[in-house]
Amino acid sequence: MPDPVVTPEAILKDQVRMTLDDHFTFHCGPNQDCFTGCCHDVSIVLTPYDILRLKKALRVDSTEFLEKHTLPIFGAQQKFPLTILRMDPETKKCPFVTAQGCQVYADRPWACRMYPLGVAKPKNPTPTDQPFYFVLHEDLCHGHGQGKTRTVREWIAEQGIEEYEMMGASFQELALHDFWNREPALTPQQAEMFYMACYDLDRFRRFVFESRFLELFEIDEARVEALRSDDEELLEFGLLWLRFSLFGEKTMKIRREVVEARKQAPSQGAATVAPGSAV
Numbered sequence: 001m002p003d004p005v006v007t008p009e010a011i012l013k014d015q016v017r018m019t020l021d022d023h024f025t026f027h028c029g030p031n032q033d034c035f036t037g038c039c040h041d042v043s044i045v046l047t048p049y050d051i052l053r054l055k056k057a058l059r060v061d062s063t064e065f066l067e068k069h070t071l072p073i074f075g076a077q078q079k080f081p082l083t084i085l086r087m088d089p090e091t092k093k094c095p096f097v098t099a100q101g102c103q104v105y106a107d108r109p110w111a112c113r114m115y116p117l118g119v120a121k122p123k124n125p126t127p128t129d130q131p132f133y134f135v136l137h138e139d140l141c142h143g144h145g146q147g148k149t150r151t152v153r154e155w156i157a158e159q160g161i162e163e164y165e166m167m168g169a170s171f172q173e174l175a176l177h178d179f180w181n182r183e184p185a186l187t188p189q190q191a192e193m194f195y196m197a198c199y200d201l202d203r204f205r206r207f208v209f210e211s212r213f214l215e216l217f218e219i220d221e222a223r224v225e226a227l228r229s230d231d232e233e234l235l236e237f238g239l240l241w242l243r244f245s246l247f248g249e250k251t252m253k254i255r256r257e258v259v260e261a262r263k264q265a266p267s268q269g270a271a272t273v274a275p276g277s278a279v
């Protein structure tokens with residue numbers, strides 16, 4: 001199954017553009033002769049919330065999950081690090097597919113939920129720009145034209161996609177930020193910060209609580225407590241920290257005493273706290 005977020009408009013010139021209220025007819029299930037055929041040799045980009053859900057479902061630490069089940073991608077084509085689901089190197093199958101179906105169905109990634117729908121979003125959207133949808137037709141998938149006819153909106157509700165979109169909104173804002181048009185590339189340290197805060201949440205938590213992070217930033221007690229155990233809260237917080245550190249936005253507040261100390265000894269460096277920095 002291809003990545004259903006398609007950005008270059010050129011790819012879409014032959015696709016029928018659909019709104020949330022347009023209909024399509026599709027059926028997927030164990031009675032299809034193609035059942036699980038789409039869970040083989042696919043490139044699935046994982047969002048931060050996908051990783052959060054999968055590592056919780058598998059009851060493993062994010063670091064372990066990333067090492068076992070993902071491949072990082074950060075080349076000349078990407079402005080920031082991405083992760084894809086690692087297929088079995090020999091069989092090319094998704095690590096979670098069984099003869100009975102998806103082993104992590106309740107927590108399957110956003111891309112798996114969307115399929116066969118794709119969504120396209122303008123690269124530099126204006127406030128009135130809406131995403132549009134299209135149906136991906138691939139020879140391997142025999143579900144088209146079968147079963148129920150429903151609207152795109154109904155599919156999104158049935159597949160539990162709303163929650164993923166809600167949790168993914170802050171990441172999407174970060175990913176579409178104008179910063180990426182202005183800056184040529186992240187430094188290795190910035191890329192490491194990005195990867196940790198977005199994907200390796202348990203390591204980010206250790207970083208927050210085991211470095212001087214909390215001595216430098218003013219964060220209210222209730223939030224600090226939530227960050228200890230609430231992954232969703234930690235993910236949102238990590239994205240604010242990235243906006244502060246990478247984009248220079250005032251999403252975090254440095255403690256007054258730290259600012260004063262820095263004024264006395266400016267050679268101590270910037271207030272950005274990053275993994276590997278002297279914190």
Ligand code: SF4
Nearest residue numbers: 039094096097102112
């Ligand atoms: S996560 Fe589940 S639905 Fe997605 S490719 Fe793997 S087995 Fe298939």
Ligand code: SF4
Nearest residue numbers: 028034036038141143
């Ligand atoms: S119908 Fe399509 S989506 Fe469903 S199992 Fe077959 S190939 Fe996969």
